[in-house]
Every structure is written in structure tokens, then in C-alpha cells.
Amino acid sequence: MVDRESRAPRADAARNREQLLQVATRVLAAPGAETSMRAIAREAGVGIGTLYRHFPTREALVEAVYRDQVGRLTNGAHDLLADCAPAVAMRRWMDLFGDWIATKNGMLDTLLTMIESDTVSHARTRDELLNAISTILTAGHTVGDLRPDVTAEEIAAALIGIFTVAHQPGHTVTADRLLDILLDGLRLQRREQGLA
Secondary structure, three states: OOOHHHHHHHHHHHHHHHHHHHHHHHHHHOOOOOOOHHHHHHHHOOOHHHHHHHOOOHHHHHHHHHHHHHHHHHHHHHHHHHHOOHHHHHHHHHHHHHHHHHHHHHOHHHHHHHHHOOOOOHHHHHHHHHHHHHHHHHHHHHHOOEOOOOOHHHHHHHHHHHHHHOOOOOOOOOHHHHHHHHHHHHEHHHHHHHHO
16 A cells, blocks of 8 residues: 555655746746746745756756656647647747747757757757657648658758747747748648649
8 A cells, every 4th residue: 555645745846847847948038037047946836845856957857847848848749739730739849949939048058068068968958859840741741742852851940940039039920920931831732822
């Protein structure tokens, strides 16, 4: 028989970890936000000791946020395809990608150091993201709503360009508008109608 008291700390610990990840993701994505470990713990409603039990260093927290976001992107492709048509799944996945880019911007210096030290594998992340895009593209090819002549690499490059430009000062175009234009270009039916 499992003692309920022995399970409670694990359940609390899991909730605390998830809360810390959610807060850190939001704080790291906010431009100019305070990103100290103490501020993250305070906003998550836990003590600094709880934060350090889960994430002994800032780098450990950044790595956990990064891996969590990549996991959401890679799993998100399958989850979205289970709920909607491939073209709709692609557009929603693009929004998830944008959220990931925003989160990365707040932790860029730490991430670059971690990539240089090989703590985080840029090549592995790239492969995982390209596989997620390919999953949606393949589904779109199967049902005939996404162009078969576009590659995951091309979509990834377009997304990086969109999220780089759309948030620069002086640009009035929004990422949403650019993503809609990109998706329109990916749709097979719209392309065929335009050429007919």
C-alpha cells in the first residue's frame, strides 16, 4: 500500500517545478524583465530554496525552459494534427514557434554560452524542429492541402526571417500577418487557383 504522505511531496514538487518553468518561460520572454532567480521564485510563489532544489543554477533553469519549449514544439506537431487539418495545424504550429523564439530572446546570452560549451545541442534542436515541420508537411501532402515542393528547411528559414523582422523597431507589419501570408503560399489549393 502506498502511503499518501509519501506521494504528496512528489506531487507538490512536480507542481512547483511546472510553476517555476511557466513563470521562467514568461519572464524570460518579456523584454527587459528582471530575470533573477529570486524574482522567478517570488513570482512562482515558492521559496528560493525550492527553485534551487529544482534548478541549481540559472543555466539549469534556462536549459529546462529551452528543452520544455522544444518538447512543446516537437510534440505540438502531432497534437495539432490530431485536432485539426494540416494547414490549420501548420499555422498554429507557427504561433508556437513564435512563442519559442520570444522565450529564446530573453535567455539568448545564456543559451549561446551553453551552445558553445555543448550543454545544449543546436544541431539536435534543429533536427527536432525540422522533423516537427516535416510531420505537418507530410500530413498536408497526404490530404492535398499543403504544397509538396516546399521543404521543412525552407519553412524554418521563412519563420526565422519573419520573427527576426517583425519585432524590429520601425516595422509596422506584424508577425501574424506575415505568418498568414506564408501559410497562403504553402496552401496547394490557393496556388493552383492562382495559376489556373
